[in-house]
Amino acid sequence: MAHLLRGKQAGIHRDFSGGLDPQLFAIDEVARYGINSQISALSYDPVQSLLAVGTSDTQFGGGQIYVFGQSRVSVVLPLPRKSSVKSIHFVADKLVCVDSKHEISVFSLETSRIISTYTPPGSVTALLTDPTLDFALFGLQNGEIVAYDLDRQHPAPLRIPNLWRQQHPNSRLTSVVTLAFHPRDLGSLLIGYNAGAAVYSFKVDKATKFFQYELPPGAPGGDSDPTASSIRRYPRLTQAIWHPTGTFVLTGHEDSSLVVWDPKDGRKLLARTIQDTNVDEPGGAAAIRGATPGTFALKCPLFRIAWCSKENPDDTGLLIAGGTPTTSIEKGLTFIDLGQTPNYTTSSWQVISQHFEKPKRQHTLPTPPNAEVVDFCLIPRRSPHYAGSHDPIAVIALLASGELVTLSFPSGHAINPNNQLHVSLSYVHPFINRIDLAFVERTRWLGMVENRSKGPPILKGGAEAKRSLMRYANRNILQAAHADGTVRMWDVGHGDEIENQTMIQVDMARAVGRSDNVYISKMSMAGATGELVAGLRTGEVAIFRWGHNKDYGKEIRHVEATAFGLETIKDRAEPNVKEGLLPLAMFEGQGQVTALKMSDVGFAAAGFQQGALVVIDLRGPAVIYQAGLNELASQNKRGSFRRSNSQTQEKAEWPTCIEFGVMSLEGEEYSSILLFVGTNLGRLATFKLLPESHGGYSVKFVGSSASEDRIVTIAPIDAELGDPAEATQSAVAGLREGRKINGVVLVVATSGVRIFQPPAAKGAHKTFDEVFCDSAAVVRYQAAGYALLALFGDGTAKTFSIPALKQIASANVSHILNVRRFAEAVVTPTGDIIGWTGPSEIALLNVWGTGSDLTRSLDKLLNVDALVPPRPTISNVQWMTGTLYVTPADMDALIGGPNRPPSKRMVEQRRAEEEQQRAMKRSATAGSSSAETQDEGYWAYMQRQMQERTQSLNIMGDTTDKVEESSSNWADDVNKFVSKQKKKAVMGFVGSKLGF
Numbered sequence: 001m002a003h004l005l006r007g008k009q010a011g012i013h014r015d016f017s018g019g020l021d022p023q024l025f026a027i028d029e030v031a032r033y034g035i036n037s038q039i040s041a042l043s044y045d046p047v048q049s050l051l052a053v054g055t056s057d058t059q060f061g062g063g064q065i066y067v068f069g070q071s072r073v074s075v076v077l078p079l080p081r082k083s084s085v086k087s088i089h090f091v092a093d094k095l096v097c098v099d100s101k102h103e104i105s106v107f108s109l110e111t112s113r114i115i116s117t118y119t120p121p122g123s124v125t126a127l128l129t130d131p132t133l134d135f136a137l138f139g140l141q142n143g144e145i146v147a148y149d150l151d152r153q154h155p156a157p158l159r160i161p162n163l164w165r166q167q168h169p170n171s172r173l174t175s176v177v178t179l180a181f182h183p184r185d186l187g188s189l190l191i192g193y194n195a196g197a198a199v200y201s202f203k204v205d206k207a208t209k210f211f212q213y214e215l216p217p218g219a220p221g222g223d224s225d226p227t228a229s230s231i232r233r234y235p236r237l238t239q240a241i242w243h244p245t246g247t248f249v250l251t252g253h254e255d256s257s258l259v260v261w262d263p264k265d266g267r268k269l270l271a272r273t274i275q276d277t278n279v280d281e282p283g284g285a286a287a288i289r290g291a292t293p294g295t296f297a298l299k300c301p302l303f304r305i306a307w308c309s310k311e312n313p314d315d316t317g318l319l320i321a322g323g324t325p326t327t328s329i330e331k332g333l334t335f336i337d338l339g340q341t342p343n344y345t346t347s348s349w350q351v352i353s354q355h356f357e358k359p360k361r362q363h364t365l366p367t368p369p370n371a372e373v374v375d376f377c378l379i380p381r382r383s384p385h386y387a388g389s390h391d392p393i394a395v396i397a398l399l400a401s402g403e404l405v406t407l408s409f410p411s412g413h414a415i416n417p418n419n420q421l422h423v424s425l426s427y428v429h430p431f432i433n434r435i436d437l438a439f440v441e442r443t444r445w446l447g448m449v450e451n452r453s454k455g456p457p458i459l460k461g462g463a464e465a466k467r468s469l470m471r472y473a474n475r476n477i478l479q480a481a482h483a484d485g486t487v488r489m490w491d492v493g494h495g496d497e498i499e500n501q502t503m504i505q506v507d508m509a510r511a512v513g514r515s516d517n518v519y520i521s522k523m524s525m526a527g528a529t530g531e532l533v534a535g536l537r538t539g540e541v542a543i544f545r546w547g548h549n550k551d552y553g554k555e556i557r558h559v560e561a562t563a564f565g566l567e568t569i570k571d572r573a574e575p576n577v578k579e580g581l582l583p584l585a586m587f588e589g590q591g592q593v594t595a596l597k598m599s600d601v602g603f604a605a606a607g608f609q610q611g612a613l614v615v616i617d618l619r620g621p622a623v624i625y626q627a628g629l630n631e632l633a634s635q636n637k638r639g640s641f642r643r644s645n646s647q648t649q650e651k652a653e654w655p656t657c658i659e660f661g662v663m664s665l666e667g668e669e670y671s672s673i674l675l676f677v678g679t680n681l682g683r684l685a686t687f688k689l690l691p692e693s694h695g696g697y698s699v700k701f702v703g704s705s706a707s708e709d710r711i712v713t714i715a716p717i718d719a720e721l722g723d724p725a726e727a728t729q730s731a732v733a734g735l736r737e738g739r740k741i742n743g744v745v746l747v748v749a750t751s752g753v754r755i756f757q758p759p760a761a762k763g764a765h766k767t768f769d770e771v772f773c774d775s776a777a778v779v780r781y782q783a784a785g786y787a788l789l790a791l792f793g794d795g796t797a798k799t800f801s802i803p804a805l806k807q808i809a810s811a812n813v814s815h816i817l818n819v820r821r822f823a824e825a826v827v828t829p830t831g832d833i834i835g836w837t838g839p840s841e842i843a844l845l846n847v848w849g850t851g852s853d854l855t856r857s858l859d860k861l862l863n864v865d866a867l868v869p870p871r872p873t874i875s876n877v878q879w880m881t882g883t884l885y886v887t888p889a890d891m892d893a894l895i896g897g898p899n900r901p902p903s904k905r906m907v908e909q910r911r912a913e914e915e916q917q918r919a920m921k922r923s924a925t926a927g928s929s930s931a932e933t934q935d936e937g938y939w940a941y942m943q944r945q946m947q948e949r950t951q952s953l954n955i956m957g958d959t960t961d962k963v964e965e966s967s968s969n970w971a972d973d974v975n976k977f978v979s980k981q982k983k984k985a986v987m988g989f990v991g992s993k994l995g996f
Contacts, residue, residue, distance in 0.1 A: 006764035010744055010755035010803045016722035017801035017808065019784030025799055025809030028849025029816060030495035030832075034427035034841035036061030038402040042377035045090035046384050047131070047866050048109065049461035051377075051396075052095060053425070054085025060838035065097060065107070068422040069462025071501050073859045075112045080105060089129040089136070090384075093862055094150055096136050098127050104138070106150055109862040116153040120146055128179035130186065131384045131868045132888040134903045135895045139176025143193060147895050151903035158895045163200060163207040164193045171195055177237055182246045183313070183386050184872045187886030188263075190249060192240030197251050199263055202894050203884055209266045211251060213237070213259050218282030222256035222273045222299065222323075238302055244309035244316055244386050247344050252302040256323040260356050269349070270356045273299075274323045274334050277357045297325040303374045308389040308409075313872070314341040317359075317410065319395065321373045333365040333373055333397060335410050365395070365412030368430070368484070372400045378409070379458055385871055394458060402840075403430045408455070418450075418503045420458050423490050426480065426503070427840040434481040435842065437492075437826040437834060438525035442499075445475045445491065448530055448546065450504045450580040461866075465858035467497040475500075476828060476844075479525055479532070485509030485518030487534055489525070489581075492834065492844055504581055508534050511542040511572050511583040513558060522593045528600035528729055531618065532581055535593025541606045541614070542569065543621065544581040552578045564622030585621045587614060595677070597658035601732045603689065603697075605675060607655025613677060615687075615699050625687070625699035629653050629677075632685055632701055653681045660727035661716030662735065663743025665702060666757045671741045673727055674758065675699065678711025684747055686759035703759030705747075708767075712823075713748040713776040719757075722786050722802065724778065724829070746802070748776040748790065755803050766805040768792070774822035778802070779831040781848045789831060789847060791822045797833065797847060816843055 040063070041054035050069050057063040063084040065077040079085070083099040094115075095107040104118040126139030134151040135158075143162030148155055164174045178192035188208075189200040196212035215221045215233040223229065239252030248269070249261040257279060260269040271280035303322040309315060318336040339360035342351050367373055378392040394415055397405045404425060406415040417429045426432075476492040485508040491498050509518040523534040532544040556571045566585040573582045587606070595607035604616045615625035630653065657678035664671045665688070675687040685704040689697050716725035718741055725731070725743040744763070747754045750772040756763020776790035779799075787808060788800040795814025800807055817825065817835040825835035833845040843854075874885050892900060 006755070006766070006804050009762065009764040010719075011742075011757050011761070011763070012717075012719050012744060012755070012803040014720070014722065015801065015804065016717075016786045017804075020781060020787055020799070020801070020808055021784075022809040024781060024784070025811065025847055026849050026851040027797070027811050027813060027816075028495075028846045028852050029843060029854040030846050030849075031493065031844040032837070032841060032854060033424050033492065033844070034838075035066065035424060036064065036838055036841045039398055039404070039428065041085045041088050042375065042396060042398060043088045043090055043095075044377050044379055044388065044396075045461075046380045046382055046388075047092075047868055048090070048861070048863055049459055050090070050109075050861060051421070051459055052088050052090065054088050054097065056084040057082055057100070061841070063099060065095070066424065067095070067109075067112075067861055068425065068459060069859070069861060070457070070460050071464065072422065072498065073459075073462030073464055073861070074422055074424060075857045075859055075861055077107050077112065077114070080114060080117055086124075087127045089127060090131075091129045091133075091136065091150060092131055092868055096127065096129055096150065098124050098138075104136070104148060106153070110864075112857070112859075112861060116150075118148050118155065120148075126176045126179045126192075128181065130181055130871075130888075132871045133186075133891055133895075135891075137179055137189075139179050139191070141175040143174045143176060145176060145179070145191070149896055149900075152896075152900075156895050157897045160189075160191075160200060163191065163198045164195055164210070167198070167207065167210055168195070178240045180240065180242055180387060183242050183244055184246050184874050185883075185886060186871070186888065186891050187884070188246070190240055190242055190263075192237055192251065194236050194238075195234070196237055197240040197249065197261075199249075202886060202891070209263055211249065211259075211261045211266060211268075213251060213253055213257065213268075213271070213280075215280055216282060219280050220276075221271075221279050222253065239305045241305060241307050241387065243307055243341070244313040244390065245341070247341065250305065250307060250318070252305050252323075254301060256299045256302055258302075258305070258318070258320075258323075267349070270353050272357065274320060274336070274362075275325075297327040299323060299325055300372060304376060306376075306378060306387070306389045308378065308392055309386060311391045312340075313386065313390065315339065316341060319365075319376070319378070319389075319409075321376055321397070330364055330366060331369065331371055331373070332367040332412070333376060333395065333407070335363055335365055335412070337361045337363075337410065363412070365397075365407050365410075367397060367399065367405050367407075371403070371405070373397045373405075374400050383869060385869075393456065401431075403428050405429070406458075416452070416454065416505065418452065418454075418488065418505050420454065422459070423503060424841075426482075426488055427842075430483045431840060432480045432482055434520060434523070435824065435826065435834070436479045436481075436523050436525070437828060438477045438479065438489075438527050439474045439829060440477045440525070440527045440530065441474055442471070444528065444530055445477060446500050448504060449500065449502055451578040452505075452574075452580065453576040453578070461861065461863060463860040465860070467495070469499070470494055470496045473830070474527065476832060476834070477525065477527075478834070479523050481508075481520035481523060481534070483519075485515070485520065487520065487523060487532070489532075494830070494832065495844070495846070506532065506534070506544050506581045506583070507574055508536065508542060510574060511544075511569055512536065512540045512586060513569075513572065522596040522606075524596040524598040524604075526598045526600050529602075530581070531598055531604075533596055533598045533604045533606070535589075535596050535606055537592045539589040539591055539593065539608060541587045541589060541593060541596070541604075543584045543586070543604060543616070543618065545584045545618075546580065547582050548579050549573045549575075549577055549582055551575065564620050565626070566616070566621055566623060584618075585616075587616065587623065589614060591654075594680075595655040595658045597660060599660040599727050600729055601660070601673070601727050603660060603673075603675075603727075605658045605660075605677070607658060607677065609652075609654045611652065611654050613655060615675065615689075617697055619696070622696070624697055627701075629655070629679060629683075629685070632704060651681060653679050653683070656680050657711050657714050659714040659716065661725050661743065661745070662727050662731040663716060663718075663725045663741045663758075665759060666761050669740070671735060671739065671743075673697075673732060673735070674716070676714045676716070676745060676758070678714055678747065680710045682707035682709050682711060682749055684711060684714070684745070684758075705754075705756065705758070705760040707747060707749040707754055708752055709750040709772075711747055711749050712773060713746075715746040715748075715778045717744050717746055717755075717778065717786075717802070718742070719744045744803075746778060746788065748773055748788070750774075753788065753790075753800070753805060755805070764803060764805065766800070771796075775825045775827055777827035777829065779827065779829055779847070781831060789827050789833075791825055791827070791833070791835070793819065793822065795819045797845075799847070811847070813845065816845065 037055040040056045043052040053066040083101045087098045097105045102124045122140035128137040145160035147158040174193045180190040182188035187202045198207045199209040235253035235255040300322040306319045320334040337360045375398040379394040383390040490503040519537040561568045569583040591609035602618045611629045673689040677685045752767040771792045779789045798810040821836040831847045
């Protein structure tokens with residue numbers, strides 16, 4: 001019967017939850033954002049402009065593949081079995097994955113579903129695909145290579161034996177480490193074994209060259225340990241790649257050596273490391289000293305090497321992850337710019353060796369301190385060929401921690417992921433420390449489009465599925481505080497169509513003037529004005545306001561200026577932001593910021609761990625109130641401290657929750673702007689904001705009330721209508737008209753909930769049995785009424801009626817959300833719950849649903865009009881000199897067998913080619929402009945190239961014919977001259993004998 005009396009005790013005479021039925025309470029999983037587990041693989045397709053991210057199987061989630069496109073395009077591809085993603089490759093309209101259990105999964109980009117699986121006869125150690133082939137080659141641990149037909153979905157007859165074992169019968173167990181097709185000739189395959197490398201020719205079905213790196217005694221190699229150089233060594237191979245034109249081969253080894261080879265005769269051209277050259281010669285480079293005298297520094301292994309090129313494939317450079325000393329302060333990717341490759345036919349061996357020994361330049365693409373790059377993914381401008389390293393515009397680096405860093409290439413400048421990558425990738429770019437949510441008006445959010453200078457978009461593929469549009473609903477704007485001190489804001493949505501999909505960012509590190517120790521502990525955003533306040537663990541509070549940057553494009557030196565207790569930081573705006581949330585003012589407090597609130601009516605309040613409370617009027621801006629909570633006890637005239645013994649009062653007290661409201665206090669006949677502050681000891685302090693004659697406001701403490709434990713939520717309620725009695729712009733405007741709001745405050749603590757009229761009425765109370773409440777809010781379901789929605793430590797979400805506080809319904813959400821992070825979850829007024837599922841993923845739930853699970857994404861990934869460009873071919877000179885060129889069609893016969901019919905993709909490409917040729921004939925015009933040449937289609941481009949190539953060959957043929965004709969005429973003239981001289985000699989001899 002207690003719940004029947006609570007309404008009367010609270011001063012509420014209506015049941016605000018009368019229309020709510022337990023059957024309405026059902027959990028729907030609406031959306032997920034972020035990455036469920038640690039990233040283990042990356043792949044980019046420049047044709048479709050899609051990025052694939054694979055994850056590991058950990059305690060937080062199973063391995064799966066995320067495919068991201070433009071804007072919010074996202075599709076999740078689960079693996080058929082519980083395992084981790086080891087490698088992923090795009091192949092035209094498919095995605096090939098190798099998992100940790102050595103199972104091959106093939107996904108269709110058109111249907112976003114798995115279409116086949118394959119288990120090779122052994123452990124897979126290398127994967128190779130080509131955009132023009134319908135096959136995938138797999139290197140096995142036993143040194144063999146097998147093939148799988150992606151189009152026919154069955155193993156192909158090709159099987160390459162262990163070539164290294166055939167060449168070196170006495171070698172130990174050798175496994176395939178890497179595989180690479182020749183960039184210009186599919187008929188040549190570079191196979192990297194752990195003992196060395198070999199070039200296999202499909203044309204003759206055998207290995208044509210072998211490469212083994214040998215270090216004689218006295219040669220330092222890449223080892224850091226100088227004592228290891230006294231013996232002959234054969235460092236194990238870890239990488240093997242082609243030069244972008246196939247002129248040279250580079251092998252990377254476990255001792256961090258980089259060795260360049262000539263694939264024609266197997267000659268070793270140079271052995272070097274990132275720091276030294278000629279490390280294969282005795283008495284070479286010295287060991288790198290360690291941190292203490294008498295020690296040497298270890299080197300990081302070569303995690304990955306890419307031989308990149310500019311638009312001209314002969315202008316190349318090496319991008320290397322790893323290979324640097326562990327004592328190196330500067331971390332990042334190493335780029336060795338080799339410059340223009342010497343002409344192979346006209347250059348001496350010395351010139352070629354010096355090209356690799358003395359590069360054009362060498363620099364580091366920096367990453368965050370103490371962050372080791374273990375993998376990277378290049379972002380080419382257009383071509384998917386040249387092993388995905390042709391003319392890259394950016395590189396996405398994967399750090400050992402699982403975070404991502406995007407850098408421009410080759411300069412190495414950090415690229416802001418805002419509006420460049422999918423919002424889910426921002427959760428690991430870098431990691432997020434804290435989230436909060438603002439309920440922003442739709443029209444206000446539509447106008448908040450940040451104008452920030454940025455480069456060309458990275459992801460442009462895919463198309464979003466159509467969703468319903470909620471035109472009259474406020475937007476769920478998430479604020480995410482990252483480890484680098486940035487705060488990013490974007491619309492989580494309600495499972496509906498998101499009109500403004502852009503992301504807004506503020507740099508807290510720049511606002512406070514330092515780059516280290518910028519852990520953001522609290523933040524709050526005003527839903528009506530879009531103003532933001534953020535607080536650090538070190539006590540700084542920064543305020544941001546939307547506006548235009550008058551110093552756009554300029555780096556302004558900060559000038560310290562303090563007024564009204566605040567430091568002006570307008571000159572610390574980011575120079576590349578033309579319009580957005582700009583820094584306004586900063587307050588330096590003491591101790592960690594434990595509570596923050598930005599109101600809709602121009603006030604901000606901050607609480608600190610030292611017990612201080614600060615109120616800021618943004619009209620100045622100015623600090624209008626600053627006091628400690630311990631000072632309020634002496635001002636409290638009502639004596640409402642429930643626990644007043646000396647032991648309780650000696651405990652440290654600090655604010656944990658702050659809220660603004662508009663209502664009448666107990667015993668008053670008018671309404672005021674009120675400030676409610678809840679503490680860790682369960683005290684609720686009430687303050688009144690009073691207007692002053694000079695136009696400002698003052699803050700007055702009016703009383704306090706005690707609860708049992710730490711306060712987690714404060715909700716002002718209109719006692720007559722049940723609506724929120726928050727300090728909105730319309731409510732404050734009504735104060736001028738004498739409007740009175742009879743309100744109560746619903747205060748949720750960890751052990752119970754109270755409803756009373758402030759500042760210190762007794763009200764109604766309910767205790768939670770055996771479990772603690774971590775997060776709560778008052779929610780509304782359409783016109784049915786209001787209820788209290790709370791998350792509890794036992795993994796349940798429960799609703800309670802208002803004001804009776806009777807439980808309406810309960811549901812278990814522990815299978816979706818991480819219960820240990822319930823305190824960081826956010827409950828919205830519409831019944832949405834945003835909580836963490838793992839270290840870098842959140843889920844959006846709605847309690848007024850039907851109990852449905854997360855639906856599969858209907859976004860489209862494949863653009864059927866985006867065709868794979870033709871593969872680079874051998875040069876005309878190589879063709880004329882007799883080099884046998886193997887086409888993709890020839891490879892289909894060599895790998896798939898002579899009886900394999902053309903694949904479906906080849907038939908479609910042939911049809912598209914014929915249709916393109918017919919269209920070209922209909923619309924062919926003479927003398928196309930250069931602009932038209934830039935916009936021509938793929939088949940038009942190919943036809944023009946073939947015509948130009950044929951013309952060049954005809955010209956070369958005519959020149960050859962002329963040379964032959966000239967040579968023939970010259971030979972005839974020589975013959976005639978010789979005959980004439982012979983005749984004269986004979987006649988002279990005869991004449992002398994006859995006496996003439």
